Each structure stands twice: as structure tokens, then as C-alpha cells.
Amino acid sequence: MKYSQLFIQTLREVPSEAVIASHRLMLRSGMMRKIANGLFAYLPLGLRSFRKIENIIREEMEYIGSREIKPTVVIPAALWKESGRWHTMGESMLRVKNRLNDEFVVSPTAEEVATSIVKGELSSYKQLPVSIFQINTKYRDEIRPRYGVMRGREFVMKDAYSFHRNDSCLDAHYQAMGDAYRRVFSRCGLSVIAVKADSGAMGGDGSEEFMVESEIGDNTLLVCKECSIAANVEKAACKDDFSPAPDSVLTKNLPEVSKIDTPDAKTIPELCNFLKTDAKKFIKTLIYRAANVELDLKEASNGWAFKAEKRGSGLVYPEAFFAVCIRGDLDVNEVKLAAALKASEAALASDDDVMRITGAPVGFAGPVGLGSVPVIADKTVKYLYGGICGALEKDKHFINVEYGRDYKPFIVADLRTVKAGDACPVCGGVLYEKKGNELGHIFKLGFKYTKSMNVTYLDENGKAQTPIMGTYGIGVDRTLASVIEEHHDEAGIIWPMTVAPFHVHIVPVKYDGSVKEAADELAAQFNALNVETLLDDRPERPGVKFNDADLIGIPYRITIGEKNLGQNVPLVEVKKRTEKEAHTVPLKDCAAKIAEEVRLELAAFKTSAL
Numbered sequence: 001m002k003y004s005q006l007f008i009q010t011l012r013e014v015p016s017e018a019v020i021a022s023h024r025l026m027l028r029s030g031m032m033r034k035i036a037n038g039l040f041a042y043l044p045l046g047l048r049s050f051r052k053i054e055n056i057i058r059e060e061m062e063y064i065g066s067r068e069i070k071p072t073v074v075i076p077a078a079l080w081k082e083s084g085r086w087h088t089m090g091e092s093m094l095r096v097k098n099r100l101n102d103e104f105v106v107s108p109t110a111e112e113v114a115t116s117i118v119k120g121e122l123s124s125y126k127q128l129p130v131s132i133f134q135i136n137t138k139y140r141d142e143i144r145p146r147y148g149v150m151r152g153r154e155f156v157m158k159d160a161y162s163f164h165r166n167d168s169c170l171d172a173h174y175q176a177m178g179d180a181y182r183r184v185f186s187r188c189g190l191s192v193i194a195v196k197a198d199s200g201a202m203g204g205d206g207s208e209e210f211m212v213e214s215e216i217g218d219n220t221l222l223v224c225k226e227c228s229i230a231a232n233v234e235k236a237a238c239k240d241d242f243s244p245a246p247d248s249v250l251t252k253n254l255p256e257v258s259k260i261d262t263p264d265a266k267t268i269p270e271l272c273n274f275l276k277t278d279a280k281k282f283i284k285t286l287i288y289r290a291a292n293v294e295l296d297l298k299e300a301s302n303g304w305a306f307k308a309e310k311r312g313s314g315l316v317y318p319e320a321f322f323a324v325c326i327r328g329d330l331d332v333n334e335v336k337l338a339a340a341l342k343a344s345e346a347a348l349a350s351d352d353d354v355m356r357i358t359g360a361p362v363g364f365a366g367p368v369g370l371g372s373v374p375v376i377a378d379k380t381v382k383y384l385y386g387g388i389c390g391a392l393e394k395d396k397h398f399i400n401v402e403y404g405r406d407y408k409p410f411i412v413a414d415l416r417t418v419k420a421g422d423a424c425p426v427c428g429g430v431l432y433e434k435k436g437n438e439l440g441h442i443f444k445l446g447f448k449y450t451k452s453m454n455v456t457y458l459d460e461n462g463k464a465q466t467p468i469m470g471t472y473g474i475g476v477d478r479t480l481a482s483v484i485e486e487h488h489d490e491a492g493i494i495w496p497m498t499v500a501p502f503h504v505h506i507v508p509v510k511y512d513g514s515v516k517e518a519a520d521e522l523a524a525q526f527n528a529l530n531v532e533t534l535l536d537d538r539p540e541r542p543g544v545k546f547n548d549a550d551l552i553g554i555p556y557r558i559t560i561g562e563k564n565l566g567q568n569v570p571l572v573e574v575k576k577r578t579e580k581e582a583h584t585v586p587l588k589d590c591a592a593k594i595a596e597e598v599r600l601e602l603a604a605f606k607t608s609a610l
């Protein structure tokens with residue numbers, strides 16, 4: 001293709017808001033332009049790489065037996081009400097009305113529509129498993145879009161959904177998806193870190209996130225120096241560092257709980273100072289408000305005044321309060337807490353709510369005698385002997401508090417925030433922090449949508465059964481931006497062959513006379529060999545063309561000049577974007593030689609048996 005026909009304008013300067021390399025280079029190289037905050041248009045050069053990434057993903061999905069569909073982007077609100085997510089997705093979901101006042105959602109994700117499509121087609125066990133995917137536009141109304149397409153509002157996502165008869169079938173497809181994702185990222189030239197992730201608003205167990213390391217990453221990862229296991233801090237499990245009580249404690253009669261005066265001491269450091277003790281002796285108790293709780297609170301309800309609503313097939317508490325106990329030196333992880341409560345979110349209750357629930361100002365909550373809300377305990381307090389906690393009265397605390405004797409939690413779970421420096425849960429090594437950006441996510445969803453949306457099939461005995469489901473996403477724009485983040489230098493992008501907009505960039509020093517003739521002929525030879533070629537036919541100075549070639553970053557640059565052409569054996573200069581030095585090649589051998597190198601580079605990444 002001729003440069004003059006590509007509709008491309010490179011920029012010397014970039015807007016100051018472009019603070020990361022991919023954002024800067026995508027604007028400077030003319031790959032894309034900003035339409036509005038968080039909204040970008042791809043121009044021809046950018047779209048070529050974008051389509052290559054889409055195609056790599058498409059090939060790998062088809063290879064593992066997932067089939068492409070194309071649902072609409074605008075989805076009826078009714079489907080989201082059926083699944084219950086109409087109430088839980090929050091403000092990031094764009095809701096619109098048509099002229100008849102019907103409500104719709106602009107897809108932020110597509111579990112609902114995929115489930116409803118499968119529901120319409122599925123009747124017999126013989127049709128299972130089913131795996132479908134789309135590569136389609138999504139919209140999320142980010143509060144603060146930034147970093148170009150890395151965190152935009154509209155983006156393209158590959159999302160796949162699978163439906164199975166049983167866990168083992170789902171497990172096998174989940175594994176195949178994970179392998180396909182590893183191949184996708186490797187073919188794009190990306191180094192990814194696979195981490196166990198929190199499932200967020202998705203609900204369910206068993207998930208893996210594919211992250212790239214990034215200074216501006218919105219995920220904090222904890223990585224073990226010893227065994228290199230990685231986890232998202234939101235869900236990182238902790239190594240148990242508590243131990244059963246020494247026999248001396250268990251065998252002797254434990255002293256009764258007693259209430260003591262703690263004037264002017266309500267924070268743990270103040271209390272440690274006042275009581276001359278350690279933070280590890282405290283049963284830190286915090287009052288949390290949780291939204292959309294699906295945990296069954298009925299059974300153990302002793303007067304908890306939470307209103308339940310019927311949503312889908314189960315009961316949901318739109319609002320409920322909990323007292324959360326954790327050892328005094330540790331912090332509660334709100335994502336783990338929300339997961340333990342099966343809630344969409346959990347956050348500290350307001351001071352007024354604390355007063356109403358505990359009968360005391362903030363700082364004096366404790367599990368002993370607290371009947372107004374369920375007590376949820378981190379595992380650490382179970383092994384805390386002779387503990388100290390608030391006495392539900394201003395300036396009073398209890399001492400000698402024993403788990404099981406003086407209070408009994410409604411549930412006990414791992415709720416603690418793991419930090420850099422903590423021990424690795426697998427090998428005991430030290431964890432350190434990295435920032436990461438999520439490119440992909442695979443996730444065993446369970447029955448969340450198939451149950452709430454009432455999907456069934458008939459088994460061999462003619463009995464109705466509910467299929468189990470998995471969901472799998474990759475952000476295409478983010479993947480593209482991440483390739484640039486990983487492959488660039490001061491001068492511009494350094495494309496991996498697989499996703500480069502073109503394979504070869506021909507730069508005639510002056511597009512005229514014998515040079516023009518040689519350049520046109522060489523481009524024709526490359527075209528015949530299926531090598532994608534950009535020919536810089538502009539009447540620009542060589543320096544300008546070389547700078548643009550470095551900026552655009554096509555893997556091979558071939559320079560044609562009069563002097564080299566005038567040799568006994570006419571020569572051209574070949575320079576790989578990854579290398580500093582150029583070398584000369586006889587013009588007559590150039591096309592065949594480079595076509596072979598391009599072919600080998602592309603073949604190295606091809607998934608076999610496609």
C-alpha cells in the first residue's frame with residue numbers, strides 16, 4: 001500500500017494528557033484519534049493491528065471449539081432484571097430508553113444475552129457442551145477514563161460463554177480456555193502474569209486473570225519471590241500464622257470476662273499503651289454495611305431487622321449490617337468480606353449506624369452481647385486467647401474474652417488483607433507487590449445465570465436439568481495498547497511481526513526515476529509473496545521518512561537509494577526495527593529472502609492444526 005493512500009498523519013507533538021507510551025505513540029503514529037473523553041476512533045493504520053489481534057483471538061477460540069456469534073450491543077433491560085444485575089451493576093452501566101419508553105442497556109458485558117440465546121436453542125443433553133463467543137463493542141461509563149484505550153469508556157471485548165452438563169466438562173473447557181489465552185498473548189508478543197483473581201460482581205468460584213505488569217496498573221499483585229505464585233491483593237489468601245493455644249491455657253480454668261474502664265482510649269494504639277499490651281490481643285470489631293447480600297440470614301436470624309427481596313430464584317437483602325471481628329494488628333479486606341457475604345459490596349457503616357447498632361460511639365464495638373447484627377469473624381480471632389474488645393459502652397472494654405464461650409460468630413472466613421512482606425501461602429516465602437493491568441479473565445460462573453434465567457435441558461431420562469456455565473473475556477484495545485507498552489523505544493513502536501500493521505516498510509530516498517521504478521517493482525514482488533508492504537511515496541526529505549518509519553515501527557525497513565542501486569550488483573539497505581544496524585542485500589534477492597524471514601516469524605506463532 002502506498003503511504004499517500006493510507007490516510008495517515010504522524011504528529012511531532014502530543015497532548016500533555018497522554019502520559020503513557022501506548023497512548024502517546026498511538027496518537028503520534030496516527031493509529032487513532034480522540035473523539036471525546038474515553039472515546040477513540042481507530043484510523044486505518046491502528047485498525048490493521050487491531051484486526052490482527054482480533055483474528056488471533058478468533059483463531060484460538062475456534063481452535064478450542066468455541067463458535068462465534070454476533071448479538072446486539074443494545075440489550076433489553078428485562079434480561080438484566082431477570083439475572084438481578086439491573087440492581088447491582090451500578091452507575092458504570094449505560095441505561096437508555098427508546099421512543100416507546102422501553103428500557104435498554106448498552107452492553108458492559110453479555111452474560112445475560114448469551115444465556116438467553118442458549119436458553120432459546122437448548123433442549124437436550126445431546127447439544128451440550130456449548131461454547132459461544134463474540135468480539136463486540138462494550139461500554140462502561142468509567143468515572144475517570146484515562147491512559148488512552150487502556151482505560152476507555154467504549155472498547156471491544158472478546159467474551160465467550162460455555163454451558164456444560166457437569167463440573168468435569170466445565171473444568172476441561174476452562175483449562176482449554178486458559179491454554180488458548182496463553183497462546184493468544186504469546187502470539188501477540190506479550191508477557192502475562194496469570195493470577196488467581198476475585199470474581200467481583202460476577203459471582204461464583206474458580207477464576208484466573210491474565211495481567212501485564214504496568215506502572216499505571218489498576219490491580220495490585222502480590223508475587224512470591226520464591227515460588228513466583230501471583231495473586232491479586234483483593235483475593236490473596238494468607239498463610240495462617242496463628243496456632244492452637246498452649247496446653248497450659250486450654251487446661252486451666254479461663255478467667256471470666258470482665259469489664260474495665262478505658263478512659264480516653266478508643267484506638268488500638270491508645271489501648272495498647274493504656275493496657276500495656278500488644279495489638280494482637282485485640283478482637284478489632286468493625287461495623288460494615290453490605291449491599292445485595294445473598295447469604296442466607298434467615299436461619300440464624302434472631303431479630304435482625306433486614307428486609308429481604310425475592311430476586312430471580314432466591315432471596316436477596318438489599319441492605320444488611322454486620323459486625324466484623326479481626327485480630328487487632330490486621331486489616332479487613334472488603335472484597336473478601338463481600339465474597340464471604342455473597343454481597344455486591346461491603347463498606348464501613350456510618351457513625352450513626354454504628355451508634356444505633358452498638359449503642360456506643362465508634363471505637364467500642366465488640367462481639368460480646370451484640371445481638372442486633374450477625375457477627376462475622378476472620379479466622380485469626382478463633383485462635384485469640386484472653387482477648388480484648390469493646391464493651392458496647394463509651395470508655396469500657398471487655399478483657400478475658402474467649403471465642404466460643406463468650407461469643408459465637410455467624411460465620412468464620414479468611415477476611416484479612418495480605419500485604420507485601422507477608423508470607424506466601426504456598427511456600428512461606430516473602431510476598432512483594434507489582435502493579436498490573438488486566439487483559440483477560442476466565443471464570444467458572446456456576447449456576448448464577450442459568451438458574452436465575454431458568455435455563456434447562458432434558459437429560460437421558462427426560463428430566464429437566466440446569467447447565468453449569470463459564471465466562472471468558474479479553475479486552476482487545478487493552479491488549480493492543482499493552483503490546484505497544486512492552487515493545488517500544490524513544491523513537492516509536494517496535495511491532496512484533498504477528499500484529500504489525502504491515503510486515504515491510506519500503507522507503508525510497510527519493511521517489512523518482514530509477515529509485516521509484518525499483519521501489520514499485522520490489523513492492524509488487526512482496527505483494528505477490530503475501531508480504532504486507534507499506535511504500536513511502538511521499539515527496540518528503542529522507543530524515544522525515546526515517547523518523548516516521550521508526551515511529552510507526554514496522555518490523556522491516558528497506559531503504560532504496562541511487563548510490564546502492566548504482567553498484568555492479570544493485571543493492572538495497574535492510575534494517576530490522578529491533579536492530580540498530582542496517583545491512584545491504586542484493587535487490588534481486590531481497591523480496592524472496594525477507595518474505596521467507598517473515599513467513600518463519602509468523603509460523604513460529606501459528607497454532608498447529610488450525
Ligand SMILES: [Zn+2]
Nearest residue numbers: 224227424427
Ligand atoms: Zn511462594
